Amino acid sequence: MSTLTTHRTPVDLDIRPPKRFAKIRAFYGGSSLGAVVTAALLVAVISLIVAGPDFYSVDNFGILTSYIAVPLVMSAFACVGLLAGIVDLSVGPMVGVSAAIFAALGPQLGFWPGAAIAVLVALAAAAINALAVVRFRADSIAATVGMLTILSGITLAVIGSNPPTYIVDGLFAFSLGALGPFSYLFLIAVAVILAVAGFVTFHKVGRHLRAAGGDENAATRAGIKVGRLRVFAFLFGGLGAGIAGILYIGQNGGPALEIGPSLTFQSYAALMIGGFSLVRGGVGNPIGGLFGLLIIGAVGVLLDLQQINNHFLDVVLGSALIVAVLVDRLRGGDRFE
Amino acid sequence: MTTALTDQKTRAVTAPRPRTLKGDHYGITAAALLGALVIVIVVTTVLHPDFFSGRTLIAIGFTMAITGILSVGQAIITISGAVLDLSIPAGLMLPAWAVATMLGASNPLPTALIVLIGVALGVVWGGINALIVTTLKINPIIVTLGTNFIGIAILSMQFTTATVPGRSELSMFGNGSLLLPNIWWVMLVVVLVAAPLLRYTRSGRHLTATGGSVPAARSRGISIRGMRYLAFCTAGICYGIAGVLFAGSTSNFNPMGSASLLLSVIAAVILAGVRMDGGRGSILLLLPACALLATVQTALVFFGLDAAMQSVFQGAILIIALAGDGYLRKRSTR
Amino acid sequence: MPHGLDTTSAASPATANGYVLEAAGIRKAFGANVAISNASMNLREAEVMGLVGDNGAGKSTFLKILSGSQPADEGTITIEGKRVELRTPADALAAGIETVYQDLALVDTMDAAQNVFLGRERSAAGLAGLFGFVSDRKMRAEVGELVKDLGVNIPSLRATVRSMSGGQRQSLAIARAVLWGRRIVILDEPTAALGVRETAHVLDLIRRLRDRGISVIVVSHNMQQLREVADRVTVMRLGRTVTTRDIASTSVEDLIGLITGAVIPDETISTP
Numbered sequence: 001m002s003t004l005t006t007h008r009t010p011v012d013l014d015i016r017p018p019k020r021f022a023k024i025r026a027f028y029g030g031s032s033l034g035a036v037v038t039a040a041l042l043v044a045v046i047s048l049i050v051a052g053p054d055f056y057s058v059d060n061f062g063i064l065t066s067y068i069a070v071p072l073v074m075s076a077f078a079c080v081g082l083l084a085g086i087v088d089l090s091v092g093p094m095v096g097v098s099a100a101i102f103a104a105l106g107p108q109l110g111f112w113p114g115a116a117i118a119v120l121v122a123l124a125a126a127a128i129n130a131l132a133v134v135r136f137r138a139d140s141i142a143a144t145v146g147m148l149t150i151l152s153g154i155t156l157a158v159i160g161s162n163p164p165t166y167i168v169d170g171l172f173a174f175s176l177g178a179l180g181p182f183s184y185l186f187l188i189a190v191a192v193i194l195a196v197a198g199f200v201t202f203h204k205v206g207r208h209l210r211a212a213g214g215d216e217n218a219a220t221r222a223g224i225k226v227g228r229l230r231v232f233a234f235l236f237g238g239l240g241a242g243i244a245g246i247l248y249i250g251q252n253g254g255p256a257l258e259i260g261p262s263l264t265f266q267s268y269a270a271l272m273i274g275g276f277s278l279v280r281g282g283v284g285n286p287i288g289g290l291f292g293l294l295i296i297g298a299v300g301v302l303l304d305l306q307q308i309n310n311h312f313l314d315v316v317l318g319s320a321l322i323v324a325v326l327v328d329r330l331r332g333g334d335r336f337e
Numbered sequence: 338m339t340t341a342l343t344d345q346k347t348r349a350v351t352a353p354r355p356r357t358l359k360g361d362h363y364g365i366t367a368a369a370l371l372g373a374l375v376i377v378i379v380v381t382t383v384l385h386p387d388f389f390s391g392r393t394l395i396a397i398g399f400t401m402a403i404t405g406i407l408s409v410g411q412a413i414i415t416i417s418g419a420v421l422d423l424s425i426p427a428g429l430m431l432p433a434w435a436v437a438t439m440l441g442a443s444n445p446l447p448t449a450l451i452v453l454i455g456v457a458l459g460v461v462w463g464g465i466n467a468l469i470v471t472t473l474k475i476n477p478i479i480v481t482l483g484t485n486f487i488g489i490a491i492l493s494m495q496f497t498t499a500t501v502p503g504r505s506e507l508s509m510f511g512n513g514s515l516l517l518p519n520i521w522w523v524m525l526v527v528v529l530v531a532a533p534l535l536r537y538t539r540s541g542r543h544l545t546a547t548g549g550s551v552p553a554a555r556s557r558g559i560s561i562r563g564m565r566y567l568a569f570c571t572a573g574i575c576y577g578i579a580g581v582l583f584a585g586s587t588s589n590f591n592p593m594g595s596a597s598l599l600l601s602v603i604a605a606v607i608l609a610g611v612r613m614d615g616g617r618g619s620i621l622l623l624l625p626a627c628a629l630l631a632t633v634q635t636a637l638v639f640f641g642l643d644a645a646m647q648s649v650f651q652g653a654i655l656i657i658a659l660a661g662d663g664y665l666r667k668r669s670t671r
Numbered sequence: 672m673p674h675g676l677d678t679t680s681a682a683s684p685a686t687a688n689g690y691v692l693e694a695a696g697i698r699k700a701f702g703a704n705v706a707i708s709n710a711s712m713n714l715r716e717a718e719v720m721g722l723v724g725d726n727g728a729g730k731s732t733f734l735k736i737l738s739g740s741q742p743a744d745e746g747t748i749t750i751e752g753k754r755v756e757l758r759t760p761a762d763a764l765a766a767g768i769e770t771v772y773q774d775l776a777l778v779d780t781m782d783a784a785q786n787v788f789l790g791r792e793r794s795a796a797g798l799a800g801l802f803g804f805v806s807d808r809k810m811r812a813e814v815g816e817l818v819k820d821l822g823v824n825i826p827s828l829r830a831t832v833r834s835m836s837g838g839q840r841q842s843l844a845i846a847r848a849v850l851w852g853r854r855i856v857i858l859d860e861p862t863a864a865l866g867v868r869e870t871a872h873v874l875d876l877i878r879r880l881r882d883r884g885i886s887v888i889v890v891s892h893n894m895q896q897l898r899e900v901a902d903r904v905t906v907m908r909l910g911r912t913v914t915t916r917d918i919a920s921t922s923v924e925d926l927i928g929l930i931t932g933a934v935i936p937d938e939t940i941s942t943p
Contacts, residue, residue, distance in 0.1 A: 132659060132660040136661070136667075137660075137664065139420070139659060141421075141423075141482065143655070143656050143659045145599070145600070146656040147656060148652070149597065149649075149651060149652035150648070150652030153645045153647070157646060202804045202805055202807075203805065207789075207805055211785075214778035215776070215778040215779060217776060219778065221740070221760050221772065222790035224789070261486075265486060278479055279479065282778065282779075317486065318484070319487060322473070322475065325475045326475060329473070329475060
């Protein structure tokens with residue numbers, strides 16, 4: 001046998017002691033580094049040209065960190081779905097519906113009952129998505145477009161012509177607080193990201209989620225319950241969206257019709273810059289998503305400061321989405337036909 | 338990422354089963370749709386007798402016309418294997434906005450030319466999508482998700498409300514009726530022209546074959562790239578026509594005004610028995626499917642559902658239709 | 672001794688009649704279409720059994736039933752004298768049957784060690800392990816020992832499976848089966864997509880499995896290869912297992928005759 005293999009490339013079993021920082025590399029998600037760095041440099045250069053060096057102020061960083069805190073919490077939960085191979089476009093509107101219901105019910109029922117109902121509604125929406133996609137095998141993008149419309153309708157009905165306001169004193173004060181340029185909410189969001197990153201990298205269930213997204217058949221044959229994991233991923237995303245909605249009210253004091261599809265786009269474009277994929281599961285790391293969202297958020301703040309039409313951000317997000325899918329394909333994703 | 342996005346790979350190895358007209362159950366689908374239509378009409382009439390009137394028929398005709406034309410475009414894309422075009426709202430809004438702007442100009446062009454430009458813009462929109470799909474080789478669902486978002490955003494920067502002059506020829510035509518609304522008759526013509534074109538022409542066959550199996554079509558010398566352009570641009574003609582009629586029948590509209598149409602269109606295509614995995618489906622069946630959806634939508638108004646609840650209802654119909662489609666596909670692959 | 676080398680000791684002695692696996696009277700129909708009507712197989716400890724038959728003879732259905740991916744309609748499966756119900760892949764895995772499918776069932780986005788331990792990850796030490804956290808270091812060390820021991824040649828344990836050649840992927844999938852297949856390993860056309868050198872390597876791997884006391888079922892179209900590696904061979908024809916022969920006393924011509932129906936078997940397979 002050995003004579004047959006000697007002319008092959010030399011055997012490199014790689015069971016030597018791991019390379020330096022190997023753990024950090026594995027934790028970070030390997031190949032996404034290039035995309036994050038490239039995008040960050042691009043944004044840095046553009047912002048320098050457009051806004052000049054003044055853009056890099058502590059104040060602006062403070063604005064950035066509080067701006068992306070809520071989307072970050074939502075993304076931390078939603079990225080688990082991408083890992084498991086499902087795309088839930090309705091997570092953004094779930095945040096909207098949770099915020100609207102919490103603001104409408106909170107003043108009458110109190111904080112906890114209002115929050116519980118808001119989270120339950122988000123979870124119910126996620127459960128319906130899971131039923132349609134996992135049990136009945138509906139296409140996840142198309143089916144969640146339907147859920148997106150349902151939730152926008154409910155949000156519209158709840159908010160109506162007279163948007164409710166609900167100031168939760170403790171939460172409001174907390175969301176104004178900051179440690180240097182880092183708002184408290186942002187720090188909490190980062191903690192959530194780190195926790196989810198640890199979960200999907202080192203935990204057994206996280207490993208199985210990755211496998212379910214990477215190759216459904218292989219995972220099934222290894223005895224992994226792919227359907228059950230995907231249902232879990234949907235519900236996990238719904239839970240995150242519910243919580244994000246409550247944080248949104250805590251930060252802003254009232255719901256807004258705008259939080260919806262745009263939020264989904266923002267989050268998914270960021271996750272894709274960070275190495276996740278919409279067309280294949282199993283790849284990406286939440287920490288990459290954190291950097292992706294910092295980059296997207298910087299673009300948002302930049303446009304805001306320059307008083308550029310905020311529809312322009314949507315154009316950037318839509319383009320970023322397509323470019324990110326292209327980059328993912330070049331990085332090894334499947335091409336269409 | 339379940340089903341449609343990964344099907345591309347698995348479909349390559351499974352040869353398409355031979356299908357006959359009988360095997361596709363077109364007759365049963367048509368009967369079921371018409372039966373459901375009768376039930377909806379009877380139930381609504383019993384509960385709200387004023388539902389059964391000429392005015393209701395006209396209202397249904399208006400709702401059905403735009404959806405019907407758009408669903409022909411969507412069905413062609415789905416049958417050709419490009420799964421779904423989520424950019425329909427932008428594909429309709431672009432020509433509609435252009436037409437409204439041109440009609441509102443102080444010295445407007447001849448109406449025929451404006452209509453032609455409107456339809457051409459629809460084709461351009463389809464071409465852009467096809468260009469991205471074929472050159473970047475990205476799944477059309479994601480491409481059109483992105484282009485729709487971009488398109489609507491760009492249009493939102495151009496206008497907040499578009500007003501169509503009520504005295505223009507197009508508005509007179511668009512709001513007029515001859516038993517049924519004029520635009521309904523246009524829709525009928527579009528369906529009756531598209532159905533035989535897809536079924537009996539060489540290009541139509543090639544489109545259907547591409548949807549059935551890309552490797553098989555490619556091995557028989559069919560240009561897949563060409564078929565993608567053909568599908569998206571033909572669909573673009575439908576979007577262009579729908580956009581022109583939308584402008585002609587709506588006195589003023591905003592850039593988001595076409596968003597909810599997408600759901601009805603996808604639901605209609607699925608109800609008509611067009612399978613999401615491509616390669617089969619009947620254009621003619623879009624007629625009863627769209628009639629059913631338009632009737633339900635109009636009936637809901639009689640039950641007092643407001644706009645917000647209407648969108649809840651449309652979303653629910655879409656999810657149920659997709660779940661049914663997925664379930665049937667799952668069963669047929671066993 | 673690392674866990675990976677422990678597999679032989681896990682295989683308890685076979686039952687009195689010497690069979691690790693006995694499948695009898697297996698029947699499976701899909702609607703009106705009967706895929707297999709009467710399939711049987713007796714597998715001894717530490718032997719390589721070939722499974723041959725023409726296309727449509729029912730090989731892959733039989734295989735799927737033995738590996739739990741499809742439940743049988745009728746028939747009994749006995750493992751070391753104990754009746755088992757194989758309704759899901761998990762049942763088969765629990766019974767000590769590992770299957771290497773033609774598509775290998777490797778997750779492209781994961782590395783070699785993660786794939787080998789997919790679904791049975793080693794827990795991290797201490798409290799973290801109790802909460803379900805896994806240790807890549809442990810798994811990598813075990814897989815490293817295993818591939819060295821089996822002479823499997825893969826570029827790196829950290830590289831994703833996507834970057835590997837067909838032979839490397841096949842070897843990795845077999846290595847995984849060795850680590851977990853306590854009693855029986857089923858290989859579906861293991862050399863179909865491989866070059867000459869890689870084929871030789873895989874055949875060598877199969878012999879090593881037998882030397883470790885594992886029983887192997889190999890489905891193959893290549894009679895020459897089967898003669899090289901198998902001890903006995905079971906022939907399927909028209910949904911039935913028509914005979915089981917010692918490979919040494921059967922010529923390739925005889926085998927082809929049995930497969931096509933040109934040679935009528937003169938004994939039934941149930942007699943040992």
